[in-house]
Amino acid sequence: MPGPSVGRLGDGRLHLQYGPIDLVITVEGDGDAEVRAEKAMEFRFRTILDELVDELPLLRADIASRPSPRGDVARRMVAATSDLHSGDFATSMVAVAGAVADTIADVGWASASLRRLIVNNGGDIAIRQVPHASTTVGVVDDVTSGRVVGRLHVAGDSGVGGVATSGWGGRSVSFGVADAVTVIARTAAEADVAASLIANAVDVPGHPAIERRRACDVKDDSDLGERLVTCGVGALDTDDVDRALDAGVVRAELALLSPAVIGVILCLQERRRFLLPSTVTID
Amino acid sequence: MTIETVVSADDFDQPGEGKVRCEACPIRCFIKPGQTGSCDRYGNVDGVLTRMDPVVVLERAIDRGDEIVSFTGETSGSLVSSRLIASGAGTTYPDYKPAPFIVSSDHEGVDTVTVVTEGIFSYCGVKVKIDTDRHVGDETSAVLYEGQPVGHVSTTEYGSQMLSLGGVHHLTGLTKHAGLATMRALEELCEKRAVELQVEGGAHLVVQAGRAPIINGVTERRMRVGCGSATVGMFAGQWHELVDEVVVVDEHITGVLSEHQAGAVLGMRPTGIKIRGRRSTPGRIFNVAGPGSGWGGTTITDPLEVLLPFNKKHAWPGLRLLMTSTTGEDWAYYVLDENLQPVPTPTPADVLPTVEQISLNCEPALTSVVFMAGAGGSLRAGTTTSPIALTHSIHSGETRVTVGGAPVYLWPGGGITIMVDVERVPPSSFGHVPTPAIVAPLEFTVPRDRYLALGGHASSIRSLDDVVANERVRYVREQAKYSS
Numbered sequence: 009m010p011g012p013s014v015g016r017l018g019d020g021r022l023h024l025q026y027g028p029i030d031l032v033i034t035v036e037g038d039g040d041a042e043v044r045a046e047k048a049m050e051f052r053f054r055t056i057l058d059e060l061v062d063e064l065p066l067l068r069a070d071i072a073s074r075p076s077p078r079g080d081v082a083r084r085m086v087a088a089t090s091d092l093h094s095g096d097f098a099t100s101m102v103a104v105a106g107a108v109a110d111t112i113a114d115v116g117w118a119s120a121s122l123r124r125l126i127v128n129n130g131g132d133i134a135i136r137q138v139p140h141a142s143t144t145v146g147v148v149d150d151v152t153s154g155r156v157v158g159r160l161h162v163a164g165d166s167g168v169g170g171v172a173t174s175g176w177g178g179r180s181v182s183f184g185v186a187d188a189v190t191v192i193a194r195t196a197a198e199a200d201v202a203a204s205l206i207a208n209a210v211d212v213p214g215h216p217a218i219e220r221r222r223a224c225d226v227k228d229d230s231d232l233g234e235r236l237v238t239c240g241v242g243a244l245d246t247d248d249v250d251r252a253l254d255a256g257v258v259r260a261e262l263a264l265l266s267p268a269v270i271g272v273i274l275c276l277q278e279r280r281r282f283l284l285p286s287t288v289t290i291d
Numbered sequence: 292m293t294i295e296t297v298v299s300a301d302d303f304d305q306p307g308e309g310k311v312r313c314e315a316c317p318i319r320c321f322i323k324p325g326q327t328g329s330c331d332r333y334g335n336v337d338g339v340l341t342r343m344d345p346v347v348v349l350e351r352a353i354d355r356g357d358e359i360v361s362f363t364g365e366t367s368g369s370l371v372s373s374r375l376i377a378s379g380a381g382t383t384y385p386d387y388k389p390a391p392f393i394v395s396s397d398h399e400g401v402d403t404v405t406v407v408t409e410g411i412f413s414y415c416g417v418k419v420k421i422d423t424d425r426h427v428g429d430e431t432s433a434v435l436y437e438g439q440p441v442g443h444v445s446t447t448e449y450g451s452q453m454l455s456l457g458g459v460h461h462l463t464g465l466t467k468h469a470g471l472a473t474m475r476a477l478e479e480l481c482e483k484r485a486v487e488l489q490v491e492g493g494a495h496l497v498v499q500a501g502r503a504p505i506i507n508g509v510t511e512r513r514m515r516v517g518c519g520s521a522t523v524g525m526f527a528g529q530w531h532e533l534v535d536e537v538v539v540v541d542e543h544i545t546g547v548l549s550e551h552q553a554g555a556v557l558g559m560r561p562t563g564i565k566i567r568g569r570r571s572t573p574g575r576i577f578n579v580a581g582p583g584s585g586w587g588g589t590t591i592t593d594p595l596e597v598l599l600p601f602n603k604k605h606a607w608p609g610l611r612l613l614m615t616s617t618t619g620e621d622w623a624y625y626v627l628d629e630n631l632q633p634v635p636t637p638t639p640a641d642v643l644p645t646v647e648q649i650s651l652n653c654e655p656a657l658t659s660v661v662f663m664a665g666a667g668g669s670l671r672a673g674t675t676t677s678p679i680a681l682t683h684s685i686h687s688g689e690t691r692v693t694v695g696g697a698p699v700y701l702w703p704g705g706g707i708t709i710m711v712d713v714e715r716v717p718p719s720s721f722g723h724v725p726t727p728a729i730v731a732p733l734e735f736t737v738p739r740d741r742y743l744a745l746g747g748h749a750s751s752i753r754s755l756d757d758v759v760a761n762e763r764v765r766y767v768r769e770q771a772k773y774s775s
Contacts (some may be wrong), residue, residue: 027316
């Protein structure tokens with residue numbers, strides 16, 4: 009079995025990859041601090057997938073069954089999912105990408121005095137920065153194409169520690185039809201959960217242009233079992249697009265009641281809704 | 292009750308029917324046939340765990356006269372010369388990593404290295420050449436696939452209509468649906484499959500590389516022999532003793548034999564014929580009718596529509612008039628009555644062969660598809676540590692670029708912008724990623740010493756035998772042209 013791989017991209021960013029985990033990490037500090045943070049993150053990364061695999065059955069269980077795993081990444085996943093599911097069906101796996109990003113980011117941030125640290129796990133991003141710093145995050149309107157349509161400016165004192173995007177298509181699995189839902193939150197794990205659940209709610213149930221298949225027929229061992237997931241979305245008329253986005257906004261407003269969730273952007277077929285606080289700007 | 296044994300989780304983890312277990316990472320996915328694991332990098336192909344997309348070995352029979360012996364894996368290889376092409380080779384990520392296959396070989400006595408990779412092209416498209424004179428749509432009209440704009444009508448060439456489809460603007464700059472439709476249209480065309488297109492305000496087209504185009508439901512059979520004027524020039528010698536006047540109807544340049552330089556040189560007598568449209572030079576008339584799918588790419592179905600009354604000073608009763616299209620598919624023969632009106636008359640036996648001669652000189656109408664892409668980007672880093680050196684080496688002719696083994700036309704100027712006839716690329720070579728972008732094979736072949744001098748990834752060079760022994764390969768017989 010090939011082990012975890014540690015590499016560096018052409019622009020100097022650290023690249024950690026193992027199985028489905030793919031992290032691109034930006035570290036900014038003075039030279040020694042950068043080296044220390046990178047070494048600490050590489051070390052933590054070595055076992056992270058094994059830890060998750062050890063407790064996979066628990067992590068794939070319905071969150072309503074109140075799983076209590078031991079691992080720290082797993083506990084982050086359960087905590088974020090429990091806080092935000094509000095009765096929706098979910099398993100802790102909904103938080104996995106964000107929780108991995110948070111775990112690595114916190115290790116790097118704690119091990120050295122840095123200006124900024126960004127851990128991007130396939131679009132689920134953990135951000136750690138000093139109060140006077142600022143980070144720009146590209147916002148896509150479609151997870152399949154990855155087309156960047158705006159830039160989100162996250163200030164160091166905004167309380168934002170995570171940005172995540174979910175939608176149907178690409179490697180994401182969704183019950184809904186959102187091309188992209190981006191959530192700005194306290195942590196990447198919380199952003200990940202909220203983005204997935206809000207994207208699930210962007211839907212026009214029963215619409216003939218939406219192709220759905222059982223999750224287990226798409227991926228045999230899917231934790232979503234026989235629930236129907238979206239496999240194709242044809243052109244929807246503007247009324248249907250608005251109806252789907254309205255349903256998503258209702259779910260987003262529920263998520264925004266939690267102190268964890270700071271802002272939400274919903275995109276479907278050229279239409280967008282922005283639910284952002286004044287501390288977060290987009291251009 | 293006491294517990295006597297503890298059953299490990301693995302004991303329950305028996306794979307089901309046809310499933311395979313992936314060992315590439317600790318998740319150790321059980322993968323059902325036809326599905327991929329959680330990473331999407333590995334999948335179950337007929338019960339075998341497979342790094343998705345096999346790489347292709349292209350085989351060429353050395354003894355071209357003989358039937359090619361089918362490659363079974365045990366053949367010594369003496370009958371075939373094999374080379375690796377990039378179809379299915381995959382890519383490496385991130386870009387700076389050596390390309391998936393860097394293969395050494397002996398190429399006509401020169402120790403060479405071929406770097407085999409797949410390119411992911413956001414900057415790409417196809418040029419479609421449709422052999423027809425029928426009007427498919429005005430220049431710059433949008434071309435729709437699945438109702439989405441995927442390109443536009445480009446120039447009219449000699450006997451052909453050109454479409455330009457794809458390009459980064461259509462792939463990424465319009466809506467998501469337009470981008471995905473463009474990607475699908477390009478992949479279908481590159482894979483030499485039939486594609487239905489609608490030109491905005493123009494024709495409905497079915498086009499497929501290497502096949503006759505179908506325009507508004509009618510299969511085009513022949514490509515014209517030349518424009519109307521050229522047709523007159525080519526066949527004037529055969530006509531001048533058999534008929535008094537010939538009109539070759541053409542949307543662009545209709546030819547009139549008696550007025551044409553060819554007729555003048557042959558001493559033909561003025562006939563007093565008058566044609567609608569705008570006279571360019573003697574015997575060459577522009578705009579006789581609007582563009583359409585009738586005679587010679589005009590709207591004309593009754594050729595007499597292009598004629599005005601004959602000039603009584605020159606015309607005479609009994610004047611023999613042949614009218615034909617530029618392909619010889621449509622023709623009619625007339626004789627003027629005492630009122631100088633053309634009367635449809637059976638075509639005389641000695642005139643028929645001249646019309647046939649036009650047909651015989653026409654080539655079959657085909658659709659051809661040329662893939663055009665810019666390979667000057669980041670994938671160069673997988674080939675050498677000095678990307679600009681690779682670009683220079685390609686432009687100097689030292690490094691040869693092929694697409695799935697097929698030769699390319701390299702555009703002059705900066706970058707590595709190439710064009711390739713998709714019919715020369717083996718099937719299943721083109722794919723897509725949902726970015727959306729087109730995936731196409733690309734090989735760089737260069738003498739080994741030069742490869743090292745270019746900053747090539749020396750430690751990644753392998754022999755073809757090693758690749759064949761250790762990788763999943765698909766054998767394809769090299770052909771001059773492939774179909775879908």
